Amino acid sequence: MNKPARGSLLSIEHLDDKEIVGLLKLARRMNPLKPRPLLRNKRIALLFYEASTRTRSSFEIAAKSMGAMTTLVTSSGSSIEKGESLLDTGYTLRAVGADAIVIRHPAAGAPLMIAKRLDIPVINAGDGMHAHPSQALLDAFTILKHKKSFKGLQVAIIGDIYHSRVARSACHLLSRLGMKVILCGPPELVPEFAVSLAPRLRITRHIEEALRGSDVIMLLRVQQERLAGKKIHLQDYMARYQMTMARLKLAKRDAIVMHPGPIIRGLELTSEVVDGPQSVIVDEVHNGVPTRMAILARALGKA
Amino acid sequence: MANDKSKPASLLIKGGHLIDPAAKINAPMDILLRDGRVAEVEPPNKIRGGADERFDARGLIVAPGFIDLHVHLREPGQNYKETVATGTAAAAAGGFTSVCTMPNTAPVVDSADWVAWLRHPERGGVVNVFPIAAATRSSRGAALTDFIALQRAGAVAVTDDGKPILEDDIMRAALKLGAELNLPVVQHAEDTRVTEGCSMHEGPTSFRLGLRGMTAAAEASIVERDVNLAQQIRESRLHVAHLSTSDALKAVRRGKRGNHHARVTCEVTPHHFTLIDENVGEYDTNFKMNPPLRSATDREAILVALADGTIDAIATDHAPHATHEKEVEFERAAFGVIGLETALAIAITKLHREQKIPLTRIVELFTAGPARVFDFPGRGSLARGNFADVTIFDPKKRWTFETAKSRSLSHNTPFEGWQFTGKVVATIVGGKIVYRAD
Numbered sequence: 001m002n003k004p005a006r007g008s009l010l011s012i013e014h015l016d017d018k019e020i021v022g023l024l025k026l027a028r029r030m031n032p033l034k035p036r037p038l039l040r041n042k043r044i045a046l047l048f049y050e051a052s053t054r055t056r057s058s059f060e061i062a063a064k065s066m067g068a069m070t071t072l073v074t075s076s077g078s079s080i081e082k083g084e085s086l087l088d089t090g091y092t093l094r095a096v097g098a099d100a101i102v103i104r105h106p107a108a109g110a111p112l113m114i115a116k117r118l119d120i121p122v123i124n125a126g127d128g129m130h131a132h133p134s135q136a137l138l139d140a141f142t143i144l145k146h147k148k149s150f151k152g153l154q155v156a157i158i159g160d161i162y163h164s165r166v167a168r169s170a171c172h173l174l175s176r177l178g179m180k181v182i183l184c185g186p187p188e189l190v191p192e193f194a195v196s197l198a199p200r201l202r203i204t205r206h207i208e209e210a211l212r213g214s215d216v217i218m219l220l221r222v223q224q225e226r227l228a229g230k231k232i233h234l235q236d237y238m239a240r241y242q243m244t245m246a247r248l249k250l251a252k253r254d255a256i257v258m259h260p261g262p263i264i265r266g267l268e269l270t271s272e273v274v275d276g277p278q279s280v281i282v283d284e285v286h287n288g289v290p291t292r293m294a295i296l297a298r299a300l301g302k303a
Numbered sequence: 304m305a306n307d308k309s310k311p312a313s314l315l316i317k318g319g320h321l322i323d324p325a326a327k328i329n330a331p332m333d334i335l336l337r338d339g340r341v342a343e344v345e346p347p348n349k350i351r352g353g354a355d356e357r358f359d360a361r362g363l364i365v366a367p368g369f370i371d372l373h374v375h376l377r378e379p380g381q382n383y384k385e386t387v388a389t390g391t392a393a394a395a396a397g398g399f400t401s402v403c404t405m406p407n408t409a410p411v412v413d414s415a416d417w418v419a420w421l422r423h424p425e426r427g428g429v430v431n432v433f434p435i436a437a438a439t440r441s442s443r444g445a446a447l448t449d450f451i452a453l454q455r456a457g458a459v460a461v462t463d464d465g466k467p468i469l470e471d472d473i474m475r476a477a478l479k480l481g482a483e484l485n486l487p488v489v490q491h492a493e494d495t496r497v498t499e500g501c502s503m504h505e506g507p508t509s510f511r512l513g514l515r516g517m518t519a520a521a522e523a524s525i526v527e528r529d530v531n532l533a534q535q536i537r538e539s540r541l542h543v544a545h546l547s548t549s550d551a552l553k554a555v556r557r558g559k560r561g562n563h564h565a566r567v568t569c570e571v572t573p574h575h576f577t578l579i580d581e582n583v584g585e586y587d588t589n590f591k592m593n594p595p596l597r598s599a600t601d602r603e604a605i606l607v608a609l610a611d612g613t614i615d616a617i618a619t620d621h622a623p624h625a626t627h628e629k630e631v632e633f634e635r636a637a638f639g640v641i642g643l644e645t646a647l648a649i650a651i652t653k654l655h656r657e658q659k660i661p662l663t664r665i666v667e668l669f670t671a672g673p674a675r676v677f678d679f680p681g682r683g684s685l686a687r688g689n690f691a692d693v694t695i696f697d698p699k700k701r702w703t704f705e706t707a708k709s710r711s712l713s714h715n716t717p718f719e720g721w722q723f724t725g726k727v728v729a730t731i732v733g734g735k736i737v738y739r740a741d
Contacts, residue, residue, distance in 0.1 A: 086632060107632035108513035109586030128634065130513030165513060196507040 004115035007100070007299035009123045011112075011131040012172035020137075020176065023294050027141050030290035030297075032065060038302040039068035045098040046072045047089065048125070049080070049105045054261055055125050055134070058288035059102050063296055065289075071098075090114035100299050103127075121299040129163050129226070135260050136169035138291035140177060142284050143216055146256050150177035156210040156251070158184040158241060159220030159268050161194060163227075166260040167220055168197065175200045184210035185241060188230045189222070207241050211250040218258045219243055219268050234267065243269035248278065256280045312355050313337040314734055318347065319360025319695065323367055324667035325674070325684035334365060336691035336734040344685055358736070360695055363728055366666045367685050368400025368692025370673040372489075372570050373464075373544055373618035374643065376402070378426065379417065380409030385623040385712045388427035390643070392710040393621070395738035397643040398669075398727035400692035401431040401682060402621075406442065407465040413437035413448045415456035422457050429737045430730070431692070433459045433677070438477050438488060442466050447473070450480050459677045462489035464544060465593075467525055469495065475532050478539040487540040487568070487677055492525035492551060493517070493594065502634045504580040504595040512586065514634065517595055523550035530558035533565035542676055543569035545620045547594035549604035556613055568676045570618035573642055573649040576605050578717060588629045588636035589717045592622065609668065610660050616673035617665075619646050623713030641711045645704055645718050647696060651725030655698070662698060669694075691734035700726040 004010060015023075044063045048056055056072075063070045073093065075081065080089060086105070093101055100121045103111045108128035115122035126132040140150070147153060155174050161167040161183055175181050175198040183190050183203045195201045204210050211217065222232060248257065257269075257279045265271045274281060314336045321332035321344070333350045335343040343350050376390035387404075394402045404421060406412035412421065412434055420426075421434045436458035440446045442465070450461060461477065467490060468474045474490075481488045498517045503509050505516025526543055533541040543555055546569045558567030574592065579599050583590045590596060608614045622639025629636050647669065654660040674683020681689045703722050706714040730738035 085627070085630075087630060105632070107634045109634075110632045112585055113632060128513050129515075162510075168511075168513060191510065193507040193510050197511055 002116055004112070005119055005121045007121035007301060008115050009133050009295055009299065010115055011124065012133050012136055012169050012176070017176065020173070023137055023298060024141055024144065026294035026298065027137070027291045030293040032061070032289045032293065035065040035293065037067035038297050039063060039066040039300055042068040042099045042300050043097050044068045044070045044296065045093040045101045046070055047093065047101055047103045048072065049075045050126070052104055052125070054285055054288060055104065059125060059292050059296070062289050062292035066293060066297065068296070086110055086114060087117055090118055094118050094120060100296070123295060123299060126165055128165065129168070130165050131169045132165040133169050134292055134295055135166050136173040137295070138284060138287045139170060139218070139258060139260070140173055141291050142258065142280055142287045143256070145283070145287070146280060147215060150174070150179050152178065153215040154180045154182065154213055155216040155218060156182045156184055156214040157218045157220065158207060158210060158243065160189045160222045161185055161220065162189050162191060163223040164220050170218060171198045171201060182210045182214065186232070186237070188232060207247060208250055211247060214251045215255055216258060217243065217248070217251055217255055220260070221262060221264055221268055238267060242267070243273050245270065245272045245276065248273060248276070258284055261285065313342070314356045314358060314731070315350065315354035316358045316360050316365055316693065316695070319363050319365035321365045321685065322663050322666045323685050324663055325367070325671035326686055329663050332365070334685060334693070336693070336731070339691050339733040341685050341687050341689045341691055344687060358695070358729065363695050363697050364662065366694045366696070367670040367683055368730070368732065369398045369647070369669040369694045370401045370679065370683060371399045371619050371621070371643065371646070372403045372616050372673045372676060374402045374404055374621040375407070375623065375639070376404045376432070377623060378408060379420065383625055386427070387421065387432060388429070389710060389712045390621070390623070391428040391430045391432065393641070393643040394430045395730045395732070396710050396727065397645070398647050398694040398696060398730050399430055399643060400694060400730060400732045401433060401679065403433045403435050403459055403677065405435055405464045406437040406462065411437045411442050413440055413442065415449070415452040418453055418456040418458050430732050433457070435460045435462050435464070435489060437461065438463050438468060439473060444468050444470060444473060447476055447480060450484055450486055454484055454486055460487040460489050460542065462491065462544065464489065464491045467491050467493050467495060471528070471532065474529060475536070478533055478536050478541060482536050482539040485538070485540070485678070487542045489542045489544050490525065490529050491544050492522045492529065492546070494521040494525050497521050502591060503583055504597050506580055506598055508580040508583060512583070519548040519550055519597065519601065522548045522594060523554060526551040526554040530554045530567055533558060533567055534561070534563040537564045540566045541568070543567070545570060545572050545575065545594055545618065546614070547571070547575045547597050547601060549601045552604050552608050552613060559613065568615040570616040570673070570676070571605050571609065571614050572618060572620045573646045574640060574717060576602060576609060577649055577653050582717070586633040587717070588631070588633055589640060589715055589719070591633060591636050591638055592620070592640050593638035606658055609654060610658065610664070614668070615676050617646060617650060617668040618673070619643050623711050624715050625713060629715050639715065641709065641713055641716050643711065644709055645716065645723070647727055648702070648704070648723035648725050649718070651698055652723045656724055691731060693731040694727065695729040695731070696725060696727045698725050700724070702726050
């Protein structure tokens, strides 16, 4: 089997340090209001096997604003419904002339699988519980907008880490950028072996400990639809791990609050935190566009 | 097979070194096979008189024919994956003279008719085929099959392989009836209530890959339960299939100790004593099987148990699947790997050369060990009068496994391109050479 095509974005681990820095710099240069037509005459297939609001729309807007044509293929209303395999769907999109494929899939490793079989860049827009590298990059981009540098910063990632591709990619990327990462949640959602994911990781079961000294607080939704046998009592969870204004005071005064969305107000965080002055949740969504512009420009060799 | 006209009446295997653990022989011996049986076993050059055919075994190990307690030949109903003919050809190439087939076919082998059908010469088996029948109807875990009729038709054990028997009452009833008939109950130990949606072992690697993991406890808890049940039933026979965890081994050790009248046995596969969960790499579906590849600690425990005698047999769990069932998303890919042609080579390379386990013990794990587990009268040893099933191998031959040359219909192996030491040279079933290396 082949190596993925140059420009593919499959996971943070597949990027070297230079590529990470390059992507973040490029994202900073991207202006969604005055985009350059870097992708004119390019065709980008958006292959979405799972629901998505933020990721799909921002990839689509990023692509179109740089002049690319996009086609959206979802699992309903396509031959996927008739039982076409993922590989055959990939071959089909290549055959109709796609220059790159952006894929979201419920199975971990699916983007890598098609990337190994196609000669065009494949961009992972989220695969199962595995990775969501464009989200991690836009989060890093957001952090850098609010902090001078990554070095020495402490981030607390709180909530359902087990089921979260966002958390996995964030751990890899933020650790690589020199941040200290504290994972916080109950053992069902933050297993002990999670520390082996990347260097500079540690686990605490106490939110107070996670917050103390943190510069960045990243909250995650409890993915109840993925729990599959794991039992979580939401009342207990909220009592121990919900982000409230009172708890937020434990963090550094200039700490920022992040959340990849979708947020469930009143569960993992209160409305006051969502709408409070330290929240950069809307900013993250906003930063999705320039970050994905950079990812697409790199994918198609226009950067 | 018995009526095959091409079979020579007698075959003299000359100049080889016999390892026959059941007979406690580890010495140069000549062996004369006649009319499908072992006629004479004597020190070099002591056998007088002629033979229709001679086999020059100088420099080679001669052993009783290997017995594989756990293979999937996929018939009836799944002959796009494997057939009795192709699967037994692969078995012969791997040195196996007898294979025990699993009943999770389409339909499930849960009737005497299907057992007889599997054993019929028309299936084209080139080695002995011993069906293991389903323990419950359609392996649904609800109602026991007709053990008496199945045994009479030739079933050597019962199991719901692939689906464990979860209900205590059903398992107890199966062990009880098995005890009366002296029929082993084989259990695929997995608490499927806690493994739904899981595609590998639960640990740092599954976490990194974002895959749901099967815990070691999901295996061990069933083995513990089964050992407890077996110990309450006199003469019961529990065989733990493809054991993969350290904790399950502890339960088996407990089952083997103590003054109970239950017989608890277990098998392990070459992939479980060779590979670990990390080898899944980046979602390589040729490393996806059930039970999954476990932690390094589990593998270490299995290596100890192979050496110290806790483990009764090496079984392949040969599980062929078509390409389209493996070239899919990891979570959707079929569980299982082929293993008949690589088992001995892996055992010699990994257990003998790396772990320094003596060849006599390795041969035991392929012969006397499995023969005891299911009671194969006249097999597992080359005592005079026994069946003329013989495996001849070169313990020093270096070779590379190429899946493309496999005799199996399927090519799903984690060992593509592996370099091994130790290779089967000839396989003899009922006195007839059914495989000879080029």
